[in-house]
Amino acid sequence: MSKHQGQIVEYVVRRNGYSLSDLANELKVNRRTIYNWFKSESLRTDIIFNVGKVVRHDFSNEFPEMFVTEEFELKPKYFKPNIETAEQSSYKDKYITLLEKYNDLLIAQAFCLQE
Structure with a gap:
């Protein structure tokens, strides 16, 4: 059985408490697009990667077939x-x-x- 990538990404985003509005702004998409991604069973690698960069999450744990840990260089975000x-x-x-x-x-x- 394949993983529902959208649900996994949604879980990580919501678990980290990241605002969907902020996520949409950072990714330069609208909130509707974010919700559509969450409903999608499979997502493009670049979408998952960019969401991971914004919410500062290493998706190589959830998707080892797509990423390696070194790809997610999680620098502290400047606030x-x-x-x-x-x-x-x-x-x-x-x-x-x-x-x-x-x-x-x-x-x-x-x-x-x-x-």
Whole structure:
């Protein structure tokens, strides 16, 4: 029985948590094409290879008849620092501090009301 290549590729992509929109953008295809590949029983070698490069997965394990490990030179992907995340973290810290002060005021007020 032959392997359903599309399902195997889909499993790897989804297991790695890679966004299908990001995958489509990286491969310069639309999302519909990605879904069609997942449904396809056999895929061209270059498609599997390119998907593997984008999601940083060595498909030589799943398809040893098509690839050798050396083909998938998985260099660390460069990620730009997300400035929004740093700003959001700063706002989050300020928000938590403000909530803690508000909580202290409520406790103090409740204590005063009990006396």
